[in-house]
Amino acid sequence: MIRFRQKIVITALLLGLMGTAPSVMANPAAEPVSQAVQDKPFAVARVALQISDGSGEKQQLVLNVANNLIKFYGADKVDVEVVAFGAGLRLLFKDNALGDQIQSLASEGVRFSACGNTIDAMAKKLGHPPELAPEARIVPAGIVRLVELNKAGFFVSRP
Amino acid sequence: MKNKISTLPLAVSRKIVLAGLCGGMLAAAPNAFSANWLMLQGTEKPGIAPPVKLWGFIQPTYQKDFSSAYNGKYVPPKLIGPNLDTQSSFNIMRARIGVRGAPFSLDDKINYFVLTEFGDNAMTDGGRYGSYRPVVTDASVTLNYIKGARVRLGLFKYPGAEEGLAGLAGLNYINYTDVTNQMLLERFPDAGDKNIPPQSTPDANMNAFSKPATGFRDVGVQVFDAFDVGKWEHTYAVMLGNGSGVQLSDGNASKDVYLYWSSAYLFDKKNKGPMSPSVKMFSWYQSGKRTNAYNTTQEQDRKRYGAGVTYLKKPYRVTAEYMWGKGMIYQGANNPQTMFNDYKANGGYIEGGWFIPNTKWELDLRYDRYQRNVDLPTQTRFSTWTAGVQYHFTPKTRVTLDYAARHYSSDAVAQNNQLQDVGGRLALQVTAVF
Numbered sequence: 335m336i337r338f339r340q341k342i343v344i345t346a347l348l349l350g351l352m353g354t355a356p357s358v359m360a361n362p363a364a365e366p367v368s369q370a371v372q373d374k375p376f377a378v379a380r381v382a383l384q385i386s387d388g389s390g391e392k393q394q395l396v397l398n399v400a401n402n403l404i405k406f407y408g409a410d411k412v413d414v415e416v417v418a419f420g421a422g423l424r425l426l427f428k429d430n431a432l433g434d435q436i437q438s439l440a441s442e443g444v445r446f447s448a449c450g451n452t453i454d455a456m457a458k459k460l461g462h463p464p465e466l467a468p469e470a471r472i473v474p475a476g477i478v479r480l481v482e483l484n485k486a487g488f489f490v491s492r493p
Numbered sequence: 494m495k496n497k498i499s500t501l502p503l504a505v506s507r508k509i510v511l512a513g514l515c516g517g518m519l520a521a522a523p524n525a526f527s528a529n530w531l532m533l534q535g536t537e538k539p540g541i542a543p544p545v546k547l548w549g550f551i552q553p554t555y556q557k558d559f560s561s562a563y564n565g566k567y568v569p570p571k572l573i574g575p576n577l578d579t580q581s582s583f584n585i586m587r588a589r590i591g592v593r594g595a596p597f598s599l600d601d602k603i604n605y606f607v608l609t610e611f612g613d614n615a616m617t618d619g620g621r622y623g624s625y626r627p628v629v630t631d632a633s634v635t636l637n638y639i640k641g642a643r644v645r646l647g648l649f650k651y652p653g654a655e656e657g658l659a660g661l662a663g664l665n666y667i668n669y670t671d672v673t674n675q676m677l678l679e680r681f682p683d684a685g686d687k688n689i690p691p692q693s694t695p696d697a698n699m700n701a702f703s704k705p706a707t708g709f710r711d712v713g714v715q716v717f718d719a720f721d722v723g724k725w726e727h728t729y730a731v732m733l734g735n736g737s738g739v740q741l742s743d744g745n746a747s748k749d750v751y752l753y754w755s756s757a758y759l760f761d762k763k764n765k766g767p768m769s770p771s772v773k774m775f776s777w778y779q780s781g782k783r784t785n786a787y788n789t790t791q792e793q794d795r796k797r798y799g800a801g802v803t804y805l806k807k808p809y810r811v812t813a814e815y816m817w818g819k820g821m822i823y824q825g826a827n828n829p830q831t832m833f834n835d836y837k838a839n840g841g842y843i844e845g846g847w848f849i850p851n852t853k854w855e856l857d858l859r860y861d862r863y864q865r866n867v868d869l870p871t872q873t874r875f876s877t878w879t880a881g882v883q884y885h886f887t888p889k890t891r892v893t894l895d896y897a898a899r900h901y902s903s904d905a906v907a908q909n910n911q912l913q914d915v916g917g918r919l920a921l922q923v924t925a926v927f
Contacts, residue, residue: 388598390541424598430540434763456599464599 364447364471367482374413374443379403381414382483384492386476388421392493396425397435399493400444409442415483419449419476423456428465440469449476528769529757530658531730532719535635535645537604542595549590550661552612554922557581561914566691568911569699569826570901575618577699577826586667586922587612591631602637606649615678615706616739628705628739645715648739652717652730652753653677653777654799655814657709662767665846665883667895667920670861671875672816672840675823677797679707679738682786682829689827691911701829707738711749726757736781736795745792749781760806768805776800783821785833793833795821808848815841822865838865857881873903873912889926895919
């Protein structure tokens with residue numbers, strides 16, 4: 335009986351410790367561009383926004399631009415995808431202070447793509463992959479995603 | 494390969510450029526911080542904090558005191574501090590420069606905050622016995638690894654009364670209230686600091702303290718966090734500190750204990766800047782021991798506690814706070830040897846501001862009262878009405894003009910003689926933040 339209690343206590347302690355450690359939940363892969371564009375069949379403008387700078391000002395700027403596009407055209411008339419790579423991946427970190435804005439834009443149909451190469455590079459430095467916002471979708475390489483979006487008719491902008 | 498940009502209709506391209514320009518203008522707006530001073534000063538915004546952010550502020554100030562001498566002699570309340578050698582003076586009240594940020598961008602759960610003071614005030618200028626010397630006012634590291642229990646270590650503002658804890662945006666008057674100045678802004682006498690009786694002008698160099706005042710700071714460790722519950726934000730802090738202010742040495746083995754709780758109702762959760770519309774209720778408690786500078790075998794309890802409320806919803810602001818103290822009650826700059834005592838004191842203030850709609854003007858009015866040595870023959874009372882006007886050139890630059898009408902009295906005849914002629918004080922200050 336005592337052993338059983340000890341096991342429960344040890345299990346509870348381990349669970350508690352695990353609670354303080356980062357829980358790494360892999361985000362799903364992004365849809366191919368050909369499939370993603372079908373989400374907005376009535377779009378009159380398609381815009382890919384590049385974020386490769388980690389500064390707070392640049393992150394806020396990209397979100398503001400996405401928001402302005404939605405306000406200007408309407409959510410159904412514009413297809414916006416934010417592609418984050420390099421230091422810009424900070425935008426899609428799980429606890430980013432701009433998380434509410436990302437969530438709000440995602441609910442308007444804005445897609446957020448996270449560069450797989452950057453995630454791998456950061457994982458080597460951190461010892462584990464960075465935790466990402468639930469709205470983030472993984473693409474193999476951010477720059478390749480931008481090329482593919484451009485080929486599909488997207489205006490590529492780096493605010 | 495032909496660039497796809499050229500395939501977009503011209504009107505669409507224009508709209509995209511327009512959206513980008515608007516976005517740029519929005520991004521240039523100042524970042525908003527929560528008016529929660531513990532979080533504002535102790536943490537950085539995750540995901541967006543820079544590794545190094547250089548910042549600071551300067552406050553050139555002019556003050557003119559209209560008090561009359563008693564028998565041709567002056568006491569500190571009739572003179573301009575920290576030097577106390579004149580009744581009118583230009584001064585640089587604060588000139589601070591520092592850096593803060595999150596040094597490792599991939600894991601920004603570690604934050605730091607360093608600030609230095611080059612202005613001329615009670616922290617940097619010991620007056621007669623000391624000399625001007627810049628001080629490090631803040632040097633802290635915050636570890637944000639445990640949800641609900643952030644840990645801040647080093648030198649920083651301790652959790653306490655609103656007037657002492659508030660950042661620059663919360664300081665709407667040039668001088669502190671008497672209760673904050675006398676009961677909370679702790680001075681540390683040195684055994685060499687001697688009593689100086691009232692002096693004749695212009696040679697009244699009466700600042701007897703050779704050690705820096707606390708600046709509402711301490712060296713120690715603080716556990717704290719804030720929690721959102723609907724439109725409410727609850728904040729707690731528990732801290733252990735040396736009880737020695739910005740001095741980087743401890744006066745004794747005892748540690749000061751600081752407790753803090755606040756609950757704020759946010760009218761607009763998306764606006765969490767210093768001007769965030771909210772109602773905040775708060776209470777705090779501090780307890781520690783001090784060693785008698787003139788007889789180091791003696792120790793004295795020092796307790797302070799208080800509660801208050803702030804309201805801000807433009808165009809109105811109201812703040813009210815009341816606090817009590819026991820032990821180590823300040824007896825004035827000319828009485829360093831009587832600082833070690835077991836007396837009681839209490840006081841508070843109520844103040845309000847009106848932001849004149851569609852202008853850059855703000856009108857302020859404050860009443861504060863303080864009584865020290867309660868229930869003793871030396872009981873002394875301080876009450877002040879302060880009327881102020883502020884003009885905000887920009888959110889980061891303002892000019893403030895205050896006039897304080899002071900009424901001081903004491904049950905002790907000798908003290909009352911010196912205090913009864915304490916009169917008005919005019920103060921003009923420019924605040925520039927960078």
